[in-house]
Amino acid sequence: MPIFDRRSFLRLGTAGLGAALLTNGAAARAPFLGTQVPAFHRFMIGSTEATVVSDGPLPLGKPAASFNGFAAGEITQLLQGNFLPTDDIVLEQNILVLNTGDKLIVFDTGVGTSTMFGPSPGKLPTTLVKAGIQPRDVDAIVLSHAHPDHCGGLVDADGRAVFPNAQVYISSADFNFWTDEAKLGSQLKPFIQIARRNLLHLRDRVVFYADGQEFLPGVQALAAPGHTVGHTMFMITSGSETFCYAADLAHHYVLLLENPRGEFVYDTDAKQAASTRARLLDMLAYDRIRLMGYHFPWPGVGHVVRHGEGFHYIAQPVKTVL
Known part of the structure; x- marks a missing residue:
């Protein structure tokens, strides 16, 4: 050599x-193989086993079509500075599964059978099984909110429950807003249709949680409104550790952390969402709480720290052995 x-x-x-x-x-x-490894990742939260499974990526297209409230050229500068494409935003869908030993809990369910976001997402049932998790064994589905990419995987193409033995937990504010038949005549119609199809089919299984309530063992709701009226994060406690499932507090780990006052086009109240984001990111940074972002780069687990006027996301190193 x-x-x-x-x-x-x-x-x-x-x-x-x-x-x-x-x-x-x-x-x-x-020959080139053209495939990835099965999209699941395990780690521990105290004595609780956590698994992240992927529902597949969400391609959003041009950044300016999805993000507002940035100075001219700021989006391009932030993306280039972090070695990211400047012409296409792609979000991940990281779904958290907790095994407490007594309960199996899934947080959010992906897009299901909807083709709204193209062919890439909708992989949750497949990745769950590859991770060794059977949908029939799930005890609880916890929804952070009722957008299509979070509640769309509750029922299959025939309207049957994907998780046949699970109760469904959601805020009453989001349930009422997104299943409101009167909104079918508005621009929200596609979102309303998906929420109604998934949530109303399972109405007898729906349980409402309240802000601050520990509604499942070790799982406490923390209201984070703005993205939707009832958008909620969850503080998960096991042993001496507290972990935050931050859901859609920030859709992009660079744009909306470096500039937490930026806005996302699908926010119900963008100003409220920005205020909520800045406040709760500050709490997570100050308390050094490990978190998971639903749309962060796979598998979405890490920490946030203060960085100038905003924040910086530091991904947790992936362990290949538990």
């Missing part, structure tokens, strides 16, 4: 280096 110093590397260039290396071994003939 030849030894190269920096000067010889620069003289050869990448093409010359590649040719030199290939002369010392067989050329690769294996």
Whole structure:
């Protein structure tokens, strides 16, 4: 094997280096595989086993179509500065599953059978099984809010419950807002239709939680309104650790953290959402609470710290062995 110093590397260039290396071994003939590993990730919260499963990515297209309230050129500058594409925003859908030993709890359910966001999402039933979790074993579904990418996976194409033995927990404010038949005549119609189809089919299983309530063992609701009227985060306590499922507090880990006063086009009340985001991110940073963002880069687990006038997200290193 030849030894190269920096000067010889620069003289050869990448093409010359590649040719030199290939002369010392067989050329690769294996086909490209074009697949990823199963999209699940496990970690511990105290004595509780947590699993993140993916419902697949959500492509949103041009950043300016989804994010408002930024100075001219600020979005491009932030994206470029973080080595991200400037012409297409893609959000992940990270779904949290808790196994407390007594209960199996799923937080949010992805888009289900809806084609609103194209063919990429809708993978939750598949990734759950790959993670060793059977939908029939789930005891509780906790919805942070009733947008299509959070409640859309409750029922299948035939209207049957995907999680046949689970109760469904949601805020009464969001349930009432997104199942309101009167809104079918508004621009919210597609969202209302999906919420009604998923939530009304399971109305007899719906349980309302209240702000501050510990409605499941170790799971406390924390109101985070603005994105929707009843959008809620959840503080999860196990042993000596508190963990935050932040849901849609911030849709983008750069744009809406570096500039928490920025706005997302799908917010019901964008000004309230920005105020809520700044307040709760400050709490999470001050208390050094580990969190998970539903739309953050896979698997969405890490911390936030103060950074200038905003915040910075630090992803938790992924452990390959629990």
